Amino acid sequence: RNKTTCLLKADIIxxxxxxxxxxxxxxxxxxxxxxxxxxxxxxxxxxxxRGEYNVYSTFQxxxxxxxxxxxxxxEEKINKIRWLPQQNAAYFLLSTNDKTVKLWKVSxxxxxxxxxxxxxxEGRLRDPATITTLRVPVLRPMDLMVEATPRxxxxxxxxxxxxxxxxxxxxxxxxxxxxLRINLWNFEITNQSFNIVDIKPANMEELTEVITAAEFHPxxxxxxxxxxxxxxxxxxxxxxxxxxxRHTKFxxxxxxPSNRSFFSEIISSIxxxxxxxxxxxxxxxDYLTVKVWDxxxxxxxxxxxxxxxxxxxxxxxLYENDCIxxxxxxxxxxxxxxxxxxxxxxxxxxxxxxxxxxVTLEASRENSKPRAILKPRKVCVGGKRRxxxxxxxxxxxxKKILHTAWHPSENIIAVAATNNLYIFQDKVN
Amino acid sequence: AGGxxxxxxxxxxxxxxxxxxxxxxxxxxxxxxxxxxxxxxxGGSDFLMKRLQKGQKYFDSGDYNMAKAKMKNKQLPSAGPxxxxxxxxxxxxxxxxxxRKSSLVTSxxxxxxxx
Numbered sequence: 363r364n365k366t367t368c369l370l371k372a373d374i375i376x377x378x379x380x381x382x383x384x385x386x387x388x389x390x391x392x393x394x395x396x397x398x399x400x401x402x403x404x405x406x407x408x409x410x411x412r413g414e415y416n417v418y419s420t421f422q423x424x425x426x427x428x429x430x431x432x433x434x435x436x437e438e439k440i441n442k443i444r445w446l447p448q449q450n451a452a453y454f455l456l457s458t459n460d461k462t463v464k465l466w467k468v469s470x471x472x473x474x475x476x477x478x479x480x481x482x483x484e485g486r487l488r489d490p491a492t493i494t495t496l497r498v499p500v501l502r503p504m505d506l507m508v509e510a511t512p513r514x515x516x517x518x519x520x521x522x523x524x525x526x527x528x529x530x531x532x533x534x535x536x537x538x539x540x541x542l543r544i545n546l547w548n549f550e551i552t553n554q555s556f557n558i559v560d561i562k563p564a565n566m567e568e569l570t571e572v573i574t575a576a577e578f579h580p581x582x583x584x585x586x587x588x589x590x591x592x593x594x595x596x597x598x599x600x601x602x603x604x605x606x607x608r609h610t611k612f613x614x615x616x617x618x619p620s621n622r623s624f625f626s627e628i629i630s631s632i633x634x635x636x637x638x639x640x641x642x643x644x645x646x647x648d649y650l651t652v653k654v655w656d657x658x659x660x661x662x663x664x665x666x667x668x669x670x671x672x673x674x675x676x677x678x679x680l681y682e683n684d685c686i687x688x689x690x691x692x693x694x695x696x697x698x699x700x701x702x703x704x705x706x707x708x709x710x711x712x713x714x715x716x717x718x719x720x721v722t723l724e725a726s727r728e729n730s731k732p733r734a735i736l737k738p739r740k741v742c743v744g745g746k747r748r749x750x751x752x753x754x755x756x757x758x759x760x761k762k763i764l765h766t767a768w769h770p771s772e773n774i775i776a777v778a779a780t781n782n783l784y785i786f787q788d789k790v791n
Numbered sequence: 792a793g794g795x796x797x798x799x800x801x802x803x804x805x806x807x808x809x810x811x812x813x814x815x816x817x818x819x820x821x822x823x824x825x826x827x828x829x830x831x832x833x834g835g836s837d838f839l840m841k842r843l844q845k846g847q848k849y850f851d852s853g854d855y856n857m858a859k860a861k862m863k864n865k866q867l868p869s870a871g872p873x874x875x876x877x878x879x880x881x882x883x884x885x886x887x888x889x890x891r892k893s894s895l896v897t898s899x900x901x902x903x904x905x906x
Contacts, residue, residue: 373899389900397900420901522843541843569839591839623815624822624829628838677818678825687838783900 373781377765380776381445381453384769387415387776388455389783390440394424396457396510398468399785415785419468421510424459436461442527444536446549454513456536460523463538465514465549473501519545519555526576532583539576539588546600558606559588559598574689575635585610587637587644593630595646595655613644613655615662625677625686633689638698639770645701647692650674652703652713667713667720670705672743672754685759696771704763707752708779709739725763725777725784735789 372393379388387399400418427436438459446454452469477499482488522540529536537546537558544559559576563569571592579585584600596609617626629649636645644655646663650671653663669690673680680686685706692703704710705722713720722739730736742751765778773788823829 375900391898391900393898395898395901397898417901420898523845541839566840569843572839572842621813621815623813624819625815675814675818677815678821681818681822682825781899 370781375765375778375781375783376439376441377443378767378776378778379443379445380767380769382447382770384771386453388443390443390457392439394422394438394440396421396423412787419508419510423457423464441524444527444529446529447533456527458524458527461520463516463527464512466510467513468508468510471507471509472503474504475499476502514552516547516552525574528576528578530578530583531581537576537578537586539573541572544576544588558600560607574632577635577637580637580639580641587635589632589635589646591631592627593632593648595635595644611660613660628686634691636692636694638694640698645692645694647690647703649686652692652701669703669711672741688762690764693766693768695768702766702768704766706759706762707757708761708763710763710766710777725779
């Protein structure tokens with residue numbers, strides 16, 4: 363019985379990420395494993411079936427560890443996966459748990475040499491005395507084998523728990539961020555990293571905020587942002603100084619003091635920050651909203667979208683069951699015109715920034731058949747509930763969609779619903 | 792808005808002027824009614840410290856052996872209902888600690904059918 367529960371927990375997906383072309387989709391889970399899906403080539407015969415994603419490779423990225431010195435259990439859960447842009451036939455990705463970042467190389471082998479002189483077909487050594495002729499080994503096709511090998515291990519640089527990794531646009535460096543510090547690494551060097559942000563106070567009693575997410579600008583390799591538990595975002599320029607404790611820009615929406623409550627700070631904590639593909643905007647997710655900010659305007663966001671405002675009247679119970687601390691992620695589509703984020707009851711939301719229309723969809727096997735078009739959902743807030751609507755009190759808070767991903771150029775999305783992965787595509791006309 | 796809770800939280804008076812009570816304030820009142828000793832500062836250090844200490848297990852073999860020696864013939868206190876929280880006088884025993892999971896089981900995503 364216990365073993366079954368353990369397996370289910372390990373299967374919980376903790377991160378989802380398309381690579382830069384969208385050909386590959388990686389998932390990481392609580393059990394420290396990575397599963398990579400590859401889009402199949404579109405065949406001329408089946409025009410109506412656009413490329414589907416099939417399992418390409420799977421490997422154990424991280425193992426559970428115990429830090430005996432600090433009496434600390436280090437979970438193998440993969441917090442984030444980030445792909446490197448492809449530079450040769452192999453694929454490279456970074457995966458991280460709470461403490462250690464690893465660079466993995468995923469490569470294909472579809473040929474093998476045959477006709478050795480010193481070995482027979484089974485690999486056993488031949489007696490040199492029996493060899494009378496020489497032959498040249500030839501490469502023969504074999505069944506495709508995909509191998510994943512750890513190429514670098516970036517360890518021992520984080521006292522606190524890593525929440526983000528981000529590959530720089532220079533493709534030579536990347537950053538890893540924990541609750542209080544951000545480090546800059548060179549891919550080739552594993553025994554040192556530069557600390558570029560340190561918000562640890564001299565006296566821990568004075569701690570008021572932590573770093574919740576961080577990301578490099580998509581084009582400017584000197585610029586990055588990090589968000590905090592107090593709902594603020596700081597933009598830093600690495601050219602200004604070696605230690606970027608002083609921000610270049612500070613994004614914060616002023617709060618109406620009369621609206622303040624016990625929950626204000628908790629629900630303002632930013633759980634994710636993402637640059638738009640254009641690099642002009644950043645999107646942040648806090649407990650109830652998604653906000654879009656213009657990098658040129660620090661005093662307030664340019665757009666605010668309500669994800670599930672009806673939860674405002676449930677904050678007490680959401681605090682008691684810890685759901686108020688759930689960390690939802692948010693994503694842009696390829697053209698930055700639509701944003702998506704998850705909610706509860708296996709619902710996820712999409713907001714069209716141009717038309718200002720939004721939709722709620724559900725990722726669940728019970729309520730939709732494969733290849734059927736998803737039906738929009740609606741949560742009923744009070745009073746009369748229509749037939750198709752779901753009341754706030756019936757929402758299942760254990761079914762949370764924290765992780766989603768959007769293909770870089772097409773309308774294909776990946777949605778992680780606990781231990782299930784859903785891939786949705788635009789319908790073919 | 793009236794009733795015994797109002798006297799304790801004192802917030803409702805301020806908002807009675809407004810059109811309706813902010814839902815968060817009503818939720819806050821509910822919470823404070825349930826947990827009157829809840830910290831004065833909203834959000835704040837308590838959460839952050841708890842967050843920073845995630846994963847901490849307090850088994851210390853030195854403490855354990857010293858406690859055993861001190862106790863001599865007495866029974867060791869066993870873990871309370873919350874096995875993860877180890878505080879004060881309770882000396883954790885190996886049985887109290889969560890068992891290490893066995894690793895290397897293939898993810899169900901890797902083996903499953905794609906629908």
